[in-house]
Amino acid sequence: MVGAFEQAVLAAMIFVIMLGMGASLTPRDFVLALKRPYGMLIGLVSQYGFMPLIGLILALTLPVSDPIKIGLLIMGCMPGGTTSNIFTYFSRGNLALSVLMTVNSTIVGILAIPLLIVTYVAILTATGSISLVVPAQNIIITLILLLVPVAIGMAIRRWNANIGALVELVGSALGLVFIILLLVTWVPRNWQFLLETPGWVFFGAIGLGVFGFLFGYLFSTMLKLHPRNARTIALETGIQNGPLAIAIVAFTFTGPLQNVQQAVMAVPALYSLFIVITSAMLTIWFRRANAAEEQKIPDALL
Amino acid sequence: MTNQEPGPEAGPAQDVSTIRLIGDIARNSARIYGARTAYSIVLPNGMYGRLSFEAIDSLSDDFAAYLREELGLHAGDRVALQIPNGLTFPIAAFGVAKAGLVLVNTNPLYTGAEMGRQFADARIRALVIVDMFADKLTEAASIHPIEHVIIAAVSEKMPRMVSGVIRLVQRYWDRSLPMVGLPHHLFGDALARGAALRASRGIEVKDYTADTRPDELAMLQYTGGTTGVAKGAMLSHSNLVSNVGQAGICFGGEIRPGAEVVLTALPLYHIFAFTANMLFFHRWGAENILIPNPRPISNLKRAFENHAVTWMTGVNTLFNALNNEFWFAEDPPKSLRGAVAGGMALQASVAERFKAITGIDVLEGYGLTETSPIVTFNSRRNFRLGTIGQPMPETDIRLLDAEGQAVGPGEPGEIAVRGPQVMRGYWNRPEETAATLRNGWLMTGDIATVDSEGFYRIVDRKKDMVLVSGFNVYPNEVEDVLSAHPGVVEAAVIGVPDGAAGEAVCAFVVLRHREAPTPGQLREHCKAHLAAYKVPKRIEFREQLPKSNVGKILRRELRAELEKAGG
Numbered sequence: 001m002v003g004a005f006e007q008a009v010l011a012a013m014i015f016v017i018m019l020g021m022g023a024s025l026t027p028r029d030f031v032l033a034l035k036r037p038y039g040m041l042i043g044l045v046s047q048y049g050f051m052p053l054i055g056l057i058l059a060l061t062l063p064v065s066d067p068i069k070i071g072l073l074i075m076g077c078m079p080g081g082t083t084s085n086i087f088t089y090f091s092r093g094n095l096a097l098s099v100l101m102t103v104n105s106t107i108v109g110i111l112a113i114p115l116l117i118v119t120y121v122a123i124l125t126a127t128g129s130i131s132l133v134v135p136a137q138n139i140i141i142t143l144i145l146l147l148v149p150v151a152i153g154m155a156i157r158r159w160n161a162n163i164g165a166l167v168e169l170v171g172s173a174l175g176l177v178f179i180i181l182l183l184v185t186w187v188p189r190n191w192q193f194l195l196e197t198p199g200w201v202f203f204g205a206i207g208l209g210v211f212g213f214l215f216g217y218l219f220s221t222m223l224k225l226h227p228r229n230a231r232t233i234a235l236e237t238g239i240q241n242g243p244l245a246i247a248i249v250a251f252t253f254t255g256p257l258q259n260v261q262q263a264v265m266a267v268p269a270l271y272s273l274f275i276v277i278t279s280a281m282l283t284i285w286f287r288r289a290n291a292a293e294e295q296k297i298p299d300a301l302l
Numbered sequence: 303m304t305n306q307e308p309g310p311e312a313g314p315a316q317d318v319s320t321i322r323l324i325g326d327i328a329r330n331s332a333r334i335y336g337a338r339t340a341y342s343i344v345l346p347n348g349m350y351g352r353l354s355f356e357a358i359d360s361l362s363d364d365f366a367a368y369l370r371e372e373l374g375l376h377a378g379d380r381v382a383l384q385i386p387n388g389l390t391f392p393i394a395a396f397g398v399a400k401a402g403l404v405l406v407n408t409n410p411l412y413t414g415a416e417m418g419r420q421f422a423d424a425r426i427r428a429l430v431i432v433d434m435f436a437d438k439l440t441e442a443a444s445i446h447p448i449e450h451v452i453i454a455a456v457s458e459k460m461p462r463m464v465s466g467v468i469r470l471v472q473r474y475w476d477r478s479l480p481m482v483g484l485p486h487h488l489f490g491d492a493l494a495r496g497a498a499l500r501a502s503r504g505i506e507v508k509d510y511t512a513d514t515r516p517d518e519l520a521m522l523q524y525t526g527g528t529t530g531v532a533k534g535a536m537l538s539h540s541n542l543v544s545n546v547g548q549a550g551i552c553f554g555g556e557i558r559p560g561a562e563v564v565l566t567a568l569p570l571y572h573i574f575a576f577t578a579n580m581l582f583f584h585r586w587g588a589e590n591i592l593i594p595n596p597r598p599i600s601n602l603k604r605a606f607e608n609h610a611v612t613w614m615t616g617v618n619t620l621f622n623a624l625n626n627e628f629w630f631a632e633d634p635p636k637s638l639r640g641a642v643a644g645g646m647a648l649q650a651s652v653a654e655r656f657k658a659i660t661g662i663d664v665l666e667g668y669g670l671t672e673t674s675p676i677v678t679f680n681s682r683r684n685f686r687l688g689t690i691g692q693p694m695p696e697t698d699i700r701l702l703d704a705e706g707q708a709v710g711p712g713e714p715g716e717i718a719v720r721g722p723q724v725m726r727g728y729w730n731r732p733e734e735t736a737a738t739l740r741n742g743w744l745m746t747g748d749i750a751t752v753d754s755e756g757f758y759r760i761v762d763r764k765k766d767m768v769l770v771s772g773f774n775v776y777p778n779e780v781e782d783v784l785s786a787h788p789g790v791v792e793a794a795v796i797g798v799p800d801g802a803a804g805e806a807v808c809a810f811v812v813l814r815h816r817e818a819p820t821p822g823q824l825r826e827h828c829k830a831h832l833a834a835y836k837v838p839k840r841i842e843f844r845e846q847l848p849k850s851n852v853g854k855i856l857r858r859e860l861r862a863e864l865e866k867a868g869g
Contacts, residue, residue: 026607032633156346161608162464165349167465226628294598295623 011141013178014082015149020171021089022153023164029096039094039220039229042165043101044108046216047236052076052116054211058204059124067260069124071267072204075098075245077116079105082146084239086175087279091286093232099150101236106142113248133251138244179276186273197266205270209278212238217281227293239279242272321517323402323539325362327546327585328392328546329508330361335560335715343388343460343592347743348604349468349699351389351460355587358392361459361493365397368496370510371429371503377402377514380424380522383571384408384417384433387592389459390489391570393579399539402510405521407571418445420724424522424534424729429487430454431492434472435638452480454489456594468568483623516540522729523573527673534729535672544722545674548584548694552679556640557613560587561638565605565614567596573675574644578615588613597624617645618652619853622666622792625655634660637732640682644669646854647760647778650688651786666690668760672744678758683716690750697721697758699758700743701750714751714761714774718743748777766851766857769805770835777807779837783831784809789819794847794855795838798864809838810847810860 013244016203033039055076059069080102088098114132157164187194216237246266253261320330331340335355342352353361369375381398383405385391398405406424408417410432417438421429427448428767431439436453457465472478490849499505520542522534564583568575570592578592591609595608596602602624605611616624624630637857641656641664648666656664665682668676668690677699693699700708701715709715724744727735738745749761761778769775777795784793791812800806811824819827821841828837848859 161348161350161460165347166467292366295626
């Protein structure tokens with residue numbers, strides 16, 4: 001669906017964006033998040049508790065074909081994606097927490113993903129089972145694309161706050177371009193696919209993210225997390241690592257399963273498109289909520 | 303270069319010999335602290351620019367030469383300065399002083415009409431204004447023609463690349479750079495021209511003030527004062543220099559010369575930050591972290607993260623706002639060593655919360671525009687929470703009753719002040735001056751008590767006192783009790799006409815949404831802490847309260863609002 005060159009361009013963009021995100025952080029932000037592992041724990045429960053369950057429930061209840069059901073399950077079991085960090089940044093959430101949660105869920109995912117998918121596929125199909133291939137290189141790339149630029153960005157800011165602020169400015173501008181680019185290039189190329197896909201598949205692919213936001217937010221609000229952290233966890237829970245899901249599907253459904261690959265792939269593909277739209281809407285809303293919570297200081301205190 | 307100077311406790315004697323005029327402060331600090339950073343401007347995204355003590359001294363010399371040689375201004379001419387905190391401010395302010403001219407600080411948020419009235423009253427000849435607010439110039443100039451307009455950018459003297467980006471963002475994203483409707487010069491060009499003139503004509507800027515006496519006018523600082531009509535308090539060089547010296551004695555050894563970093567979030571056009579941050583801390587070699595706009599308060603986050611702030615000045619509103627910011631409360635700056643409050647009463651609950659977060663006592667002082675401004679102060683060695691401390695050195699205070707007689711021990715009376723920091727009078731207002739300055743004593747309009755150890759406690763403003771059935775109710779006391787309720791963000795109390803009792807206590811309260819109490823619950827809370835006649839009869843909830851430019855709650859606006867609404 002995406003060529004090697006485009007993948008490289010996207011990876012380069014993410015690298016620069018994450019460089020900018022890193023330049024907005026200090027080591028103390030991470031120390032603070034680590035001092036209160038409560039938030040991360042809640043995030044992890046949301047990530048691997050709620051999301052796979054939401055995937056399973058959608059798969060069990062929606063009138064869709066088997067490959068779509070498996071697609072929903074796989075999508076639900078993914079770790080947090082890098083885009084969650086970009087949206088957290090724009091929604092003025094707790095970026096350090098978001099980065100830590102993405103790293104966490106990606107590392108935990110090495111064990112949790114196959115375990116969850118195999119178990120849930122067994123529940124779903126009662127008898128059938130699949131032998132899942134989780135491509136290690138994708139996980140490593142995800143971690144590198146996240147951690148290396150963030151560390152460099154933080155170092156730049158420490159070295160010179162002016163350069164740091166400029167890198168942040170460029171990174172965030174590129175982040176906006178990136179989001180728009182995803183939308184603008186994806187839709188026309190997959191127009192035919194969008195037309196042919198039945199309505200319930202749309203519901204499942206979009207619903208997975210939206211229910212993820214909802215449960216992540218309600219859960220962390222219920223546990224009295226600071227609204228800023230609750231918003232961060234909501235975004236982190238709903239936004240899954242789409243490219244990883246696509247890679248898993250591509251590597252797993254080969255040989256005799258090749259004929260269903262395209263059908264299974266529909267879910268991560270649709271999810272990846274719509275999560276950008278729903279996250280963008282949620283981010284605008286969170287930004288407004290954040291601005292409304294901002295303390296009112298007298299106008300004239302300039 | 304640092305730490306070669308004896309501490310402030312040895313200061314005043316030395317100050318007398320070397321610092322006579324305001325310009326001498328810049329010269330003295332440049333000599334001692336040289337290449338150390340004197341002023342840094344820090345923007346909300348962390349971008350910064352900085353100037354050393356030497357650079358400030360030299361650039362302000364350039365500006366002084368420009369004002370005198372290029373614009374042809376004469377000693378005593380008024381120059382208005384209307385800019386937010388930034389590197390332009392100290393250059394221009396010291397420059398005006400060194401040129402022997404009179405500085406007129408003007409609030410950048412004034413409307414064109416307010417500007418025009420102030421400029422006409424002061425009869426200014428030149429104005430330095432920030433480009434963002436230049437759209438109000440045409441209206442102001444229609445009231446008072448301004449001979450020379452000098453436009454400065456917020457990013458003045460920041461690194462070229464950074465200021466370029468800031469200009470681009472301001473022009474095309476914020477669209478905050480209006481057209482300038484009057485002929486004008488650019489601040490950067492003015493400095494370059496001044497430097498060229500100094501070099502070509504061999505000018506010694508010091509000569510401009512060689513004959514200036516310390517008691518000559520240095521500044522017109524506009525204030526509503528006790529009567530509400532804006533008027534210019536005439537502050538002399540010696541008023542301000544004395545206050546800096548007095549503060550030096552009060553602080554004792556607490557300031558480490560050449561080693562402090564002070565957060566300047568309050569506007570320098572206000573007398574508190576002007577004297578405390580721009581003059582006093584500069585005099586002792588501290589780096590001023592200038593915040594152009596502390597609103598929203600999260601704008602201070604990067605300043606605290608990127609700079610090891612050791613001292614900060616603030617008003618109650620600022621400390622309260624910081625207390626309520628999670629990033630500040632969760633991870634208070636470890637480098638912070640001291641905090642100074644002024645400008646308005648510091649509430650005990652705010653000071654206690656700030657101490658719980660940072661471990662630092664907020665040292666409260668008391669002052670007025672008319673006293674340059676500090677009158678009393680709490681030093682750390684001599685500290686009592688909830689009081690405004692003891693009088694500054696060489697400062698006399700008397701507490702007077704309505705007849706002008708000294709009140710008995712422990713009784714409240716109006717503060718009258720005498721000392722080297724007391725202004726010369728109000729500019730062109732002999733009646734107001736006569737009403738305020740009586741035989742060298744300044745009548746402040748503030749009611750205070752004094753304890754046996756000489757600590758003063760402000761009870762209230764004379765005109766804000768509420769008279770309930772013959773009993774005096776001081777709004778501050780009721781406000782303190784209301785603010786201590788966990789569901790209350792802030793409160794203001796005024797008196798309203800009330801048939802039988804004469805006046806009744808009326809409270810305006812801003813609630814914290816999560817735990818909002820009812821009026822009944824608030825009254826119960828007040829009853830537990832106050833005599834019955836002090837408990838508010840009427841409680842109104844508001845989203846916010848009207849405040850002045852330093853965040854002082856404006857009770858008179860609340861009164862006017864009620865009158866307009868018909869009681």
